Amino acid sequence: MSVDPLKVMLPKPWQEMDFFKKLEGLEGVPVINLHLWFDRKLSDIDQLLFSRSPLLSVYADMSNTCKEYANPDRSMLELVLAPAQDWIGKSEEEILAATMAELEKLFPMHFGGDNPAKLLKYRVVKTPRSVYKATPGRQACRPSQKTPIANFYLAGSYTMQEFLGSMEGAVFSGKLAANAIARDYSPKIVSDAQAPEETQLAIG
Numbered sequence: 001m002s003v004d005p006l007k008v009m010l011p012k013p014w015q016e017m018d019f020f021k022k023l024e025g026l027e028g029v030p031v032i033n034l035h036l037w038f039d040r041k042l043s044d045i046d047q048l049l050f051s052r053s054p055l056l057s058v059y060a061d062m063s064n065t066c067k068e069y070a071n072p073d074r075s076m077l078e079l080v081l082a083p084a085q086d087w088i089g090k091s092e093e094e095i096l097a098a099t100m101a102e103l104e105k106l107f108p109m110h111f112g113g114d115n116p117a118k119l120l121k122y123r124v125v126k127t128p129r130s131v132y133k134a135t136p137g138r139q140a141c142r143p144s145q146k147t148p149i150a151n152f153y154l155a156g157s158y159t160m161q162e163f164l165g166s167m168e169g170a171v172f173s174g175k176l177a178a179n180a181i182a183r184d185y186s187p188k189i190v191s192d193a194q195a196p197e198e199t200q201l202a203i204g
């Protein structure tokens with residue numbers, strides 16, 4: 001799980017241990033996702049896009065990028081509204097209105113004129129604590145996958161691996177956690193010769 005729920009779920013005596021105390025230095029940032037279904041095609045681009053909008057960081061037209069949402073006639077946009085600090089407490093209607101105003105700038109050909117694109121349905125997903133805020137000094141707060149508690153290992157993009165919080169980091173952290181468990185519980189199988197440095201194993 002991500003670092004914020006972990007912090008509140010740790011048993012009290014563990015919270016007092018230096019290893020877990022440093023987790024207090026990692027704090028998730030708020031992020032908002034918008035899922036918007038339109039009555040027509042807005043784009044035929046089949047990849048994630050960085051937007052020119054200061055409000056909407058990245059988006060994808062899921063009707064092109066994702067077979068579960070595939071539709072040759074109607075777009076379904078998924079957009080990330082970030083940084084969301086000033087928006088997370090606002091109503092869905094306010095967030096939607098601000099998003100639509102940005103979309104009018106991004107897609108003037110579809111939202112202007114006599115027959116503008118219509119929003120058929122929407123979903124606003126608020127994540128008050130997402131990936132940890134990567135400010136200077138955060139590296140020192142990231143824990144290893146192996147903990148001082150026997151039989152208790154951590155995986156998650158916030159744990160120590162070579163990337164910041166990211167999908168790649170999440171995968172690497174899982175490999176490092178599996179490697180730590182293998183080292184602890186299968187010493188004969190995972191000998192030094194078979195298990196190179198943890199990072200090398202994670203990449204391979």
Ligand SMILES: Cc1cc2nc3c(=O)[nH]c(=O)nc-3n(C[C@H](O)[C@H](O)[C@H](O)COP(=O)(O)OP(=O)(O)OC[C@H]3O[C@@H](n4cnc5c(N)ncnc54)[C@H](O)[C@@H]3O)c2cc1C
Pocket residue numbers: 001002005031032033080127130131155156157158165166167168169170
């Ligand atoms: C809007 C947004 C856009 C992003 N875009 C990108 C991107 O473009 N590229 C990129 O590389 N990264 C991106 N990231 C970051 C990336 O998604 C994360 O770094 C990654 O998903 C972290 O993976 P994880 O497995 O560590 O944690 P998560 O994916 O957060 O998984 C933790 C899991 O734990 C579960 N959980 C929480 N509490 C409990 C509990 N009490 N009991 C049981 N389960 C629990 C949660 O439901 C969740 O499934 C984005 C993140 C957000 C929020």
